Amino acid sequence: MTQTLTRTLPCLMGSAAILAASFAAPAQAAWTGGDDQPTSPLACDASTVAPDAGSYNGGTVTGAQPSDTLRVVDVPKLVGIGYFNATSAGVAEAAAELDGVEATTDGPAQANIDDQITLIDNYITSGVGGILYAANDPVAIAPVLRKALEAGIHVVGYDSDAEPDARQWFVNPAQFNGVAKTLMDELAQQIGADGSFAIVTSTFTTPNQARWIAEMDAYQAKCYPEMEWLETVEAQEDNILSFNQAMTLINKYGEDMDGLVGMTSVATPAAAEAVTQADLCGEVSVMGLATPNAIRPYIKSGCMEDAVLWNPVDMGYAALHVLKAAVDGTLEPGAAEVEAGRLGTLQIINGSEVLLGAPTVFNAENVDDFDF
Known part of the structure; x- marks a missing residue:
């Protein structure tokens, strides 16, 4: 059901009363x-009420090949905004402390699912050992993620999920x-x-x-x-x-x-x-x-x-730790928790979701305590 909504385009730096156009x-x-x-x-x-871990409902990676270096690509919804700059910083932090892990972030310039799919498909072809993603569309992204699993690539989502069988685990921020x-x-x-x-x-x-x-x-x-x-x-x-x-x-x-x-x-x-x-x-x-x-x-x-x-730095950090645990076999289907570096033990809910924690309310009393 749609209606027509008239929008006006004021200059961001000018008075709100100055209306330049409408469409x-x-x-x-x-x-x-x-x-x-x-x-x-x-x-x-x-x-x-604390949720139960439930039965594993994630996907399965097939034919994964062990390697001395785990190459991971992080594909957020888009790059260039503070939120995903922060998740990328968390991925980089985790990569620096995990042995044998190299991670890079490469996302679309806009929150476009077609561009995101193309990027992931290219990395499947070029060869990586792991993919992190934040989905622009849960259904549209699923086929290329399943393709990655079938190619022996470990797949973990964060922030925005895909269909569960298209990835192994999802880091749910809250x-x-x-x-x-x-x-x-x-x-x-x-x-x-x-x-x-x-x-x-x-x-x-x-x-x-x-x-x-x-x-x-x-x-x-x-x-x-x-x-x-x-x-x-x-x-x-x-x-x-x-x-x-x-x-x-x-x-x-x-x-x-x-x-x-x-x-x-x-x-x-x-x-x-x-x-x-x-x-x-x-x-x-x-x-x-x-x-x-x-x-x-x-x-x-x-x-x-x-x-x-929540802290998006922590979310990116947790996502790479979860992926590495899946690669190492320390996180397997049916687990109720996972170790995530400085974040400690994180709870698994809904079969294959790793819960980052409760949301934080930022206000005048605490906003200066954070920098992201």
Whole structure:
């Protein structure tokens, strides 16, 4: 279901009132932007239940050849943004401390699944021993990852998963329902249990964001039924488009919108910039997923109270440790935990997911304690 949404293009450095152009883009009304998978909203209070490891449901590598040097390529959704610069730094840190491991990062310039598939296919042909990835599309990327497994290449995902049988393990930065609960609880604290909000996401097919949104929808219905979810719009992983989409929502809903939620590390600071330029700090709350460096100026200015994320350096670090453990045979199907260097012992959930940990809330008290 789509509608026509008019978007305006203000200059990022100019006044929010200066509108340069407008064009049509798809939007949605009743649909939130989540996927159609089953949800499991957590309790409305602080109680949680630790998930079971479950039966292994990942893929199997065939014909892997031992080698003195394990060559690994890290293929994130895109390169050149702070979030994936941080995951790449974590991969490099792990490679430096693991014996016989060489790792490089090579991702597309934009969050384009076709470019990502081409890159992975090229590395299968050139010959690597391991592939790390953060998927732009869980279904579209699966065939080339299965091809890698069949070629004897170990495959581990992080941040954004593929179909489970297309990789061996996936480093889950946080449980989807846990992220959803944290986001909705923080949002409700800011705009009230009957407030209205809109979301700026990357694409409706990006697996982790669609999963978070689906869980947010379920948790909101259960715990904040009076909240009004106005709309969810796409903005790729693009700073200018995220700003434009946030400004469009501001112009469209006016006083009827109490909050803006960014589902990417790009969208959240871009939404804060739009609110700042619109002179609506204190009237429209901004929160979401973001790196502390990106949202620090807006927390310092008072235009944001907080943002939610995990440490992406740790995620990249964990991903390479998990891949090396799979290569060495110290991590096998059926395991309930895995050792990950300085991170210690990480829990395995949902059959083949390595849980990085609970999300962190960055606010005025702790934002200066992080640098990524």
